[in-house]
Amino acid sequence: MPEITVVKVERVAEDEQQSARVVHIERPEEWAACPQCGVISTSVRQRRTTRPRDLPYGEQALHVRWHKRQFACKESLCPRKAFTESVAEIPPRARVTGRLCRAAARRIAAGASVAAACREYKIGWPLAHRHLIALADASPAEPEPVQVLGIDETRRGRARWRKNPDGGWEKLERFETNFVDLSGAGGLLGQAAGRTGKAVIDWLNARGPAWKNIVQIVAIDPAACYRTAIHQALPHAVIVVDHFHLIALANKAVTAVRQRVTRQQRGRRGRATDPEWANRRRLLRARENLTEQAFTRMWNDLIDHEPTGQILTVWIAKEELRSLLACARQRAPRSVISHRLFRFFSWCATSDMPELITLAETIEQWWPETLAFITTGVTNARTEATNRLIKDAARVAFGFRNLTNQRRRVRLACTHQTINPAA
Known part of the structure; x- marks a missing residue:
């Protein structure tokens, strides 16, 4: 908060073109203290006028004219013989407020x-x-404790290499691990260099045991290094995997099967005339977001022109997974969750397709974290939104060379809504 200073408005007038308002100010006191020795002086040596630039008055420019006084220091032991009055808002020799x-x-x-x-x-x-x-x-450097913590990574730019003294090359770490408050308005809590488990452990240990004991839930992407680090640093916390990335894995399986089937049947990549290529967007869209006409067209095109049925099989598996994850929104009981999980696993097992087997194995490996999402409904959406703000800050600045400046700008970009506009 800036220091409050008192000035006296002598008069307000319009400039010659009547395009700006001119404010003439001066200090009401007839004395001033020497900035070096602190002795009060009332001896005025001369007067001068400065023109510091200030914020506009609405749409009209505001010109400030400060009529200063130069005082003589009467302290014989003070090496400074004269000084000019000043205020905190306009320091000596300042040209702007x-x-x-x-x-x-x-x-x-x-x-x-x-x-x-x-x-x-x-x-x-x-x-x-x-x-x-x-x-x-x-802004406070140490974040406040949170109950729900989100962890994700962002890339600081393209990969860069540095030459070692021994003649070899070393790849510089270009990733940042972000820690976000998912339960309050804390926003971005901090960043750690790298996307490794050690970066997560070191950042959490630096907060202290009392800070870590408050964390109850941690939301992450399906990253094994983060899961291992949380188990070590926060053994009491519940880990939740973000459902968006699980559905993204299912969509990747749909795309992989479609591309493989096209290469096997046609011996080339897909073209606009191929039914599976023409329906590629519909295959990735949720069933409830498809109109009946679009769904019927996609289904009939694949039934008529894709005899193996593999594309529709992987699409059904994707919808079964979405139905399972929708239990979080529907607050379904455990019996419904178990039934939909069995249906998804049995469909993937009977399909005998490597893409679906891999997808099912991934869900099985991450099932405790997936079940935690279904029961708690906690997502990493706010962390992903913070990642977008981080990337936007880098785009606005056309990239950063200084890591300290980047983290400073990122922290402001992710918390600017909490900055007092009158500060």
């Missing part, structure tokens, strides 16, 4: 690039970035 710089910093935190904020407020890049750093560092 503090609130203008803070407004530019908030504009950057809201999603604009530093260059765009500089053009809008007519200030320099170093000045805008310096106040952006002050805004970012003012």
